[in-house]
Every structure is written in C-alpha cells, then in structure tokens.
Amino acid sequence: MINKHLTVKIPEGLHFRALGKILKISREQQCTVVFEKENGEKANSGSYFEMLALCAIMGTTLHVTVDGFNETNTLKMIEEVFEKGAGI
Numbered sequence: 250m251i252n253k254h255l256t257v258k259i260p261e262g263l264h265f266r267a268l269g270k271i272l273k274i275s276r277e278q279q280c281t282v283v284f285e286k287e288n289g290e291k292a293n294s295g296s297y298f299e300m301l302a303l304c305a306i307m308g309t310t311l312h313v314t315v316d317g318f319n320e321t322n323t324l325k326m327i328e329e330v331f332e333k334g335a336g337i
Contacts, residue, residue: 259334280317
C-alpha cells in the first residue's frame with residue numbers, strides 16, 4: 250500500500266473523462282484506489298458517483314491510497330491524470 254497527496258492541476262477539475270481514465274487505470278492495474286479530502290470525505294475509484302461527490306476542482310488536494318500488485322505504476326499513471334487531465 251502506498252499513499253501520496255496529489256493536487257488537481259487541470260482547469261476543469263476531476264470531470265467525467267478524467268475520472269473514467271482513473272477508473273480504467275485502477276481496473277487494468279488491478280489496484281484499489283481511494284481518494285480522501287481533508288474533511289475526511291472518501292471515494293473509491295470504482296465509483297463514478299463517489300468520485301464526483303468529492304467535487305475536486307482545480308487546486309483541490311486529495312490523499313490518494315493505492316493498494317495492489319502494481320501500485321507504484323498505478324500511482325504514477327494517476328498522477329499524470331491529475332497533472333494533464335484526460336485529453337481535453
């Protein structure tokens with residue numbers, strides 16, 4: 250299990266396309282990914298609704314926990330989504 254704080258740097262925030270990419274990454278890499286806001290609100294990457302409910306706009310910092318076989322690579326791929334978005 251690895252943990253890291255990531256800040257959303259894409260102007261659109263974590264929108265449906267970015268969240269879809271994160272969901273796909275976690276499924277393909279067979280990892281569990283959980284996001285947590287400073288207020289304790291949590292979301293599992295397997296649920297669009299939980300992730301959307303975080304309302305992670307640009308500048309939001311989330312504590313990310315990745316657990317699974319390929320967690321280091323999974324975290325790097327998720328970091329890229331936080332940095333560059335999903336092609337918008």
